[in-house]
Amino acid sequence: MSILGRNVLPLTVHASVLAPDWPWGFWSHMIIFVVIVMAFVILMAMGFIWFERRVISRYQIRIGPNRIGPFGLLQPVADVIKILIKEDIVPLNVDKIIHLLAPAVAIIPAIMVFAVIPFSNGASLVDLNIGILYIVAISSISIVGQVMAGWGSNNKYALISAMRVIAQVVSYEIPLALSIIGVVLFAGTLSMNGIVQQQSIPFILLQPLGFIIYFLASLAEVNRTPFDLLEAEGEIVAGYNIEYSGFKFALFYLTEYTEAIAISTIITTLYLAGWKGPFLPPVLWFLIKVFAVFTLIIWVRATLPRLRIDQVMGFAWKFLLPLAFINLLITGVQVVAWPDLSQWVIVAVNIVLSAVLIVAFSRMFRTKGDKVEA
Amino acid sequence: MKLKSYGEGIAKGMLVTMKNAIRDPITTQYPEKRLNISRRSRGNQLVWNKTACISCSMCARACPVNCITMVTSRDENKKLQMDKMDVDTGVCISCGLCVEACPQKCLFMSRDYEKAVYSRKKLKLTKEDILMTDSSKPSGYYSPENETKLPKQTLLIDGKKWDK
Amino acid sequence: MALKTETFILNAGPQHPSTHGVFRMRLTLDGEVIQDVEPVFGYLHRGIEKLAEGLTYPQDIVFTDRLDYLASMTNNQAYVVAVEKLAGIQAPERAEYLRVIMAELMRISSHLMAVGFLLNDLGAFLTPLLYMYREREKILDLFDMVCGQRLTYNYMRIGGVSQDIPEEFIPALKKYIDSLPGFINEYEQLLATNEIVLIRTKNVGILTKESAINYSAAGPVLRGSGVKWDIRKADPYSVYERFKFEVPVGSVGDIYDRYRVRIEEMHQSIAIIRQAMEQLPQGEIQAKIPKVLRPPKGEAYGHIEGPKGELGFYLVSDGSTNPYRLHVRPPSLINLTALKELLVGVKIADAMAIFGSIDICVGEVDR
Ligand code: SF4
Ligand code: SF4
Numbered sequence: 001m002s003i004l005g006r007n008v009l010p011l012t013v014h015a016s017v018l019a020p021d022w023p024w025g026f027w028s029h030m031i032i033f034v035v036i037v038m039a040f041v042i043l044m045a046m047g048f049i050w051f052e053r054r055v056i057s058r059y060q061i062r063i064g065p066n067r068i069g070p071f072g073l074l075q076p077v078a079d080v081i082k083i084l085i086k087e088d089i090v091p092l093n094v095d096k097i098i099h100l101l102a103p104a105v106a107i108i109p110a111i112m113v114f115a116v117i118p119f120s121n122g123a124s125l126v127d128l129n130i131g132i133l134y135i136v137a138i139s140s141i142s143i144v145g146q147v148m149a150g151w152g153s154n155n156k157y158a159l160i161s162a163m164r165v166i167a168q169v170v171s172y173e174i175p176l177a178l179s180i181i182g183v184v185l186f187a188g189t190l191s192m193n194g195i196v197q198q199q200s201i202p203f204i205l206l207q208p209l210g211f212i213i214y215f216l217a218s219l220a221e222v223n224r225t226p227f228d229l230l231e232a233e234g235e236i237v238a239g240y241n242i243e244y245s246g247f248k249f250a251l252f253y254l255t256e257y258t259e260a261i262a263i264s265t266i267i268t269t270l271y272l273a274g275w276k277g278p279f280l281p282p283v284l285w286f287l288i289k290v291f292a293v294f295t296l297i298i299w300v301r302a303t304l305p306r307l308r309i310d311q312v313m314g315f316a317w318k319f320l321l322p323l324a325f326i327n328l329l330i331t332g333v334q335v336v337a338w339p340d341l342s343q344w345v346i347v348a349v350n351i352v353l354s355a356v357l358i359v360a361f362s363r364m365f366r367t368k369g370d371k372v373e374a
Numbered sequence: 375m376k377l378k379s380y381g382e383g384i385a386k387g388m389l390v391t392m393k394n395a396i397r398d399p400i401t402t403q404y405p406e407k408r409l410n411i412s413r414r415s416r417g418n419q420l421v422w423n424k425t426a427c428i429s430c431s432m433c434a435r436a437c438p439v440n441c442i443t444m445v446t447s448r449d450e451n452k453k454l455q456m457d458k459m460d461v462d463t464g465v466c467i468s469c470g471l472c473v474e475a476c477p478q479k480c481l482f483m484s485r486d487y488e489k490a491v492y493s494r495k496k497l498k499l500t501k502e503d504i505l506m507t508d509s510s511k512p513s514g515y516y517s518p519e520n521e522t523k524l525p526k527q528t529l530l531i532d533g534k535k536w537d538k
Numbered sequence: 539m540a541l542k543t544e545t546f547i548l549n550a551g552p553q554h555p556s557t558h559g560v561f562r563m564r565l566t567l568d569g570e571v572i573q574d575v576e577p578v579f580g581y582l583h584r585g586i587e588k589l590a591e592g593l594t595y596p597q598d599i600v601f602t603d604r605l606d607y608l609a610s611m612t613n614n615q616a617y618v619v620a621v622e623k624l625a626g627i628q629a630p631e632r633a634e635y636l637r638v639i640m641a642e643l644m645r646i647s648s649h650l651m652a653v654g655f656l657l658n659d660l661g662a663f664l665t666p667l668l669y670m671y672r673e674r675e676k677i678l679d680l681f682d683m684v685c686g687q688r689l690t691y692n693y694m695r696i697g698g699v700s701q702d703i704p705e706e707f708i709p710a711l712k713k714y715i716d717s718l719p720g721f722i723n724e725y726e727q728l729l730a731t732n733e734i735v736l737i738r739t740k741n742v743g744i745l746t747k748e749s750a751i752n753y754s755a756a757g758p759v760l761r762g763s764g765v766k767w768d769i770r771k772a773d774p775y776s777v778y779e780r781f782k783f784e785v786p787v788g789s790v791g792d793i794y795d796r797y798r799v800r801i802e803e804m805h806q807s808i809a810i811i812r813q814a815m816e817q818l819p820q821g822e823i824q825a826k827i828p829k830v831l832r833p834p835k836g837e838a839y840g841h842i843e844g845p846k847g848e849l850g851f852y853l854v855s856d857g858s859t860n861p862y863r864l865h866v867r868p869p870s871l872i873n874l875t876a877l878k879e880l881l882v883g884v885k886i887a888d889a890m891a892i893f894g895s896i897d898i899c900v901g902e903v904d905r
Contacts, residue, residue: 059391060668063401156548160570160886225663226734235661235887237555303391304384305734306661308887309570383731390728391665400672413704414686438597469600469692474700483686515686516701526706527683530676531714 033125037114044290045257046076051291052298059302080250088246091154098152103244103251106145109138110258117265118193120275120282131192132184135266136177139221142255143169146230146240149252153243161239164309165230168220171316172227176217178324182210182331183270196274204271205347209327209354211271213320218267220312222259225301227312264293319361326357400530411485413514413524416468419484420461421512422504426480429454436475441465461504463489464497473516482512482520545573548886552581556659556890559900563877563893570885575878579871582904590864595621595831596696598864602851603690605866606902608651611644611681612844614694619775620840620851621696625833630822633698634777638814639711640681640693641776641842642807646718647677648845649800652758652897656797657729659894660738661887666729673721676714683707696831698824708815715811722804730801739794743880743892746791753876756869757847758799759896763791769843776842781813793895800897832859846870846897866905870898 050065050073057064065072090099116131118124128134143165150162184190186206187198195203204211220227231239241252268274268289275282277289307315330353334346402409434442445458473481491497506512514521551562560581566574586605590598602613615637622629629637654670678688684703685693693700729735745755750763760767768785770778786802788795833855841850847869854863873896880892 056663058395058399060665061394061397061399061401061672062668063399063403156546160548163569225661228661229887235556235890299388299391301663302665303387303728304662304732305657305738306887307734308738308885310885311737383733383736387728387732390724393724394669400675412682412686414683414701416686436597438593438600467600467690468687469690470686470700471597471600471692513686521704527679529679529683529710530672531679531710531717 030125037125038111040119041111041114041258041261042254044261045254046080048257048261048294049076049079051294055295055298056302059299083250083253084247086246088248089243091243093154094243095152095154098148099243100248102145102149102152103248103255104145105148106142106255107251107258109141109145110255110262112138113262114265116192117269118196118274119286121193121197124193127191127193129194130190132180132190132195132270135192136173136180139259139262140169140173142259145255146252149244150240153240155243157236157238158240158242160236161230161242165223165240167309168223168227168229168312168316171313172217172220172320175213175316175320175324176221178321178328179207179210179213179217180270182207182327185328185331185335192269192274196269196276199273199276201343201347202271202273206343206350207271207327207331208351209323209357210331211267212354212358213324213327214270215267217316217320218263219297219300220316222256222263224260224297226304226307228306229309229312260294260297261290264290264297267293318364323357323361327354409528410525411487412527413521414516415483415485415487415513416470416515417484417486417511417513418463418466418468418489419486419499420466420472420504421482421484421506421510422459422501423480423482423506424456424501426478427456428478429456430477432475432477433472433481436471437466438469438471439465439467442472456501459501459504461499462497463499464494470515479517482506482517483515485511485513485524543568550889551578556893557900558655558894558898561898561900561903563881563889565881565886565889567886570887572881572884572886572889575881575889577874577877579874579900579903582900584905586905587864587866590861592860594859595625595833595861598861599694599696600690600692603692604901605868605905606648606844606846606849606870606899607689608899609644609648609845610689610691611640611693612648612842612849614691615641615776616840616842616844616849617851618694618696619842620838620853621831621833623840624836624838624853624855625696625827625831627697627825627827629698629825631777631819632702632821633823633825635814635818636699636703636823637694638776638778638781639811639818640684640691640699642810642814643677643680643711645807645845646804647674648897649758649804650674652845652894653725653797653800656793656891656894656897657735659890660735666725669721669725669728673718680707680711680714683710695824697827698822702823708818711811711815715808715815718808719805722801726801730798736794738888738891739792739797739895741790741792742888743793743884743895744791745876745880749876749879750791753872753879755847755873755876757844757873758796758803759847759873759876761786762788762796762799764789764795769841769848773841775840777814778810780817781810783810793891796895796897830859832857841867844869846899846902847873866902868902868905870896870900870902874898874903 053075054064054072065075068074068078090096113135115125116128116134118127146165147162150158150165183195183203186203187195189195189198223230231241241249244252268286272289272293274289275286277285330350429446431444431446434444441462443458443460444456446454447457449455468483470483473483512520514524545566545568548565548567549562550565551557552560557563562578562581564576564578565572584604586601590601593601599614599617602617603610605613650670650673654667657666658664681691682688684707685691685700745759745763747763747765750760750765755763756767764787766785766787769775771785783806786799786806788799835855835857837852837854839850839852841848848867849869850867852865852867853861856862877893877896881889884892
C-alpha cells in the first residue's frame with residue numbers, strides 16, 4: 001500500500017532481524033542483543049545518575065560527587081551497593097502481592113522500549129516495522145507499576161501520587177502520540193531505523209513545533225521537572241515509592257532513569273537524526289546526541305519550579321493538544337500538497353509557523369489561581 | 375490568571391543558571407583544603423592560662439548552662455588555688471560569656487574545631503586538658519592581643535584564596 | 539449515579555520536607571483540595587521563657603539566639619532593647635550604629651533564606667536556594683569575623699555590643715554591599731519573570747488587608763497585604779530615624795507580593811547599611827552598667843522590626859538579678875494564625891507554597 005510513492009503501514013507486522021545466516025542465527029542474535037541492551041541500559045542508567053549529579057551541581061555552583069573513583073565515577077556503584085544491602089522493609093498493612101510486583105511491572109516495560117532503538121545503522125534488537133507504535137504502546141505501561149506501588153503501599157502520600165500520575169500520564173499521552181505522527185508523516189515509515197534513514201536533515205528542523213510538544217509531553221510522561229508532581233518531595237514527600245526500600249526502591253530509581261534515557265534516545269532517533277553524523281562512528285554520534293538531550297533535561301530541572309496539578313492538566317489539554325492537532329494538520333498538508341517542495345522551504349515555513357502558533361496560544365492560555373470553594 | 379510574557383522569563387532563568395554553571399564552584403574540599411577561620415572564632419573548647427588565674431570562679435558563675443565545675447581551696451599562704459576545673463564541652467554552648475567574665479583575662483576560647491571524640495565521657499575536660507600549652511590554640515575572642523597575632527580570615531567575598 | 543466520596547486526613551509533618559522544621563499540619567483533604575487545617579506545634583519546645591527566669595539578664599541573651607536561629611542578631615537586639623528600656627540604659631552611638639548594621643545584614647540574610655525556601659517549596663530543585671546560600675554565606679563570614687560564630691552570635695550586650703568590629707570589617711562589608719544588588723538583579727532575572735513562578739504565586743494565598751490586621755500579622759506578611767506598617771518607622775528605636783528608607787508594600791496580598799516585599803526590603807536594607815557605614819561614629823561601644831544588673835521593679839515591652847515581623851520581648855522585673863517573667867512575641871507564631879484562612883480551599887501544592895511564603899522559623903514558634 002502506498003500513497004504518493006511512500007510506503008505506508010503494511011498490513012502485516014514483521015520484524016527484520018540482521019545476520020540470521022549462521023546456525024541458530026536468530027537466537028544468537030537475540031541473546032547477544034538482549035545482553036547488549038541490558039548492559040547498555042544499566043550502564044547508561046548508572047552513568048546518567050552520575051552525570052546528572054555532576055551536571056546539576058555545576059548549575060548549583062557545587063562540585064558534586066567526586067570522592068569515589070576518578071571524578072567520582074564509581075559513586076553510582078557505591079550507591080547501588082549501599083542500597084542493595086539495606087533491609088527490605090515491607091510495611092504491615094500493604095497489599096503484599098501488589099507491593100511486591102509493582103517495581104517489576106514498572107521496570108520491565110521501561111527496558112523493553114530499548115528493543116527497537118537503533119544504536120547504529122540497523123543495530124537494534126529487532127527492527128520492527130511498527131517500531132514507534134511499539135514504543136508508544138509499551139512505554140506507558142510503566143505507570144501501571146507506579147500506580148500499583150501507590151495503591152499497594154497503603155500510604156496516603158503514595159496514593160495521592162498514584163492518582164496524580166494516572167491523570168497526568170493519560171493526558172500527556174495524546175499530544176505525545178500526535179506529535180510523533182508528524183514525524184511519521186515526513187518519514188513515511190514507522191520503523192525507527194527507517195525514520196533515521198529518512199532524515200537527510202534532522203526532523204527537529206522540519207518539525208520544530210512537534211519537537212517542542214514531544215519534548216514537553218515526554219518530560220511529563222517520565223515525570224521530570226517541571227512536571228514531577230509524581231514525586232514532588234516538597235508536597236507528597238517521595239510519592240509512590242515512599243514505602244519502598246532496598247532492592248525494590250533501587251528498581252524504581254532505575255526505572256526513573258531508564259525512562260529518562262529512553263526519552264533521550266527516542267528524541268535522538270526521531271528528531272536529531274539518530275546515529276547519523278559525519279566523521280565519528282554512528283554509535284558515538286548516537287551517544288553524543290543522547291547525552292546532549294539529557295543535558296537539556298537536566299538544565300530544565302536545575303532551573304524550573306514545579307507546576308500544580310490543575311495547571312499541568314490545563315497545559316496538556318488547552319495548550320499542547322490543540323497545538324499538536326494543528327501541527328499534524330500543517331504537516332499533513334505539506335506532505336500531501338507539496339511532496340516535491342525543497343525541504344529547506346518547509347523548514348523555514350515551519351519554524352515561522354511554530355513561533356507564531358506558540359505566541360498566539362500562549363496569549364489564550366490561562367490558569368486559575370483562585371481557591372476552590374470548599 | 376493571564377501572563378504577560380510567553381516563555382521569555384523561563385529562557386532568561388535558564389540563561390542565569392547557565393551563567394552560574396560556568397562560574398567557579400564555591401565548595402571547599404574540606405579535609406584537603408581549609409579556610410582560615412575567624413580570628414575571633416569560638417571553638418568548642420576553652421584554653422586556660424593557669425599562672426594568671428586567681429581562682430575567683432567568675433567564669434563558672436557567668437556560664438548560663440553551668441558547664442564549668444570548679445572546686446577551690448586555700449593553701450597554707452591563704453592563697454586560693456584551683457583544685458578542680460571541669461568543663462563539660464558536651465554541654466557548653468560556646469557562648470563566650472565565661473571568657474568575657476574573667477577579670478584576669480586568663481581564659482580563652484579555642485580555635486580548634488575538630489573535636490569529635492568516640493565517647494561522651496571524653497567530652498568532659500579536666501583542668502589539665504584545657505591548660506594553655508604550646509599546642510593549644512587560643513582565639514582572639516575578647517582578647518585583642520591574641521587577635522593581632524592570628525592569620526586573617528578567608529572571606530568568600532574575596533574570591534578563591536584558600537588553596538593553602 | 540453520584541459517586542460516594544469521602545475526605546481523608548493527611549499528616550504533613552512533623553517530619554516533612556516542606557514544613558521548615560518540625561511543624562505539623564493535620565490536613566483534611568478532599569482529593570487534592572484542603573478542607574480543614576489543624577496546626578500542631580510544640581515539637582521544638584525548649585521552655586526558653588521559663589529557662590530565662592532562672593538566669594541573669596546578660597545570660598538570657600544567649601538563649602535569644604536560639605529562638606529564631608535564622609535571625610539571631612535581631613533577636614539579640616530585641617531583647618537588649620527591652621532590657622535597656624526596663625533598666626533605663628542608653629547604649630552609646632557607635633554601638634547603636636553597629637547594631638543597625640548587624641540587624642540589617644541579618645534581615646538580608648533571613649529574607650534570602652525565606653525566598654530561597656519559598657522557591658524550594660514551589661519545587662525548584664534546590665538551585666535558587668543554593669544561590670541564596672552562597673550570598674548568605676558571605677554575610678555569615680562577616681558575622682563570624684565580628685563575633686566568632688556563624689549561627690549563634692551572642693553579639694549584643696545590655697548597653698552596647700560585645701566587641702568592636704575589626705578593621706577589616708568595613709572594607710569587606712563595603713565590598714559585599716556593592717556586589718549584592720547585582721546578585722539580587724540576577725536572581726530577579728532567574729525567577730521574577732519566570733512564567734511558572736508567576737502562575738504558581740500570583741493570586742494564590744491571598745490575605746486581605748482587613749484579615750491581615752485582624753490576625754495582627756506583622757512584617758512582610760502584613761506589608762505584602764498592603765499595610766504600611768514598619769516598627770522602624772512607626773515607633774523608631776535605636777537610630778533608625780536618621781536613615782532614609784522606604785517601606786515597600788504589596789497590593790494584593792498573595793504569595794508573589796510577599797516575595798516582592800522581601801526582595802524590595804533587601805534593597806532598602808542595603809540603603810540603610812550604606813548610610814550607617816557613612817555615619818558610623820567613633821567612640822565607646824559599651825555603656826557603663828553595673829557589674830551585676832538589677833533593674834528596678836517594673837515591666838517593659840521592647841519591640842523591633844525583625845525580619846519576620848514585630849519581634850517583642852516583654853519583661854517583668856522584681857528588682858532581682860533575674861527577670862521575673864520573660865515573654866516573647868514571636869512574629870512567626872502570630873503570622874501563622876492566618877494559616878487556616880489561607881489554606882482552606884487550596885490544593886496541597888499551594889498549601890506548601892503559602893506556608894513557605896509566611897516564612898516561619900520553628901525555633902521561634904515553639905520557643
Ligand atoms: S562558653 Fe559559655 S557555655 Fe561554654 S563554658 Fe563558657 S560560659 Fe559556659
Ligand atoms: S574567671 Fe578567670 S581568673 Fe577567675 S577562676 Fe575563671 S579563669 Fe580563673
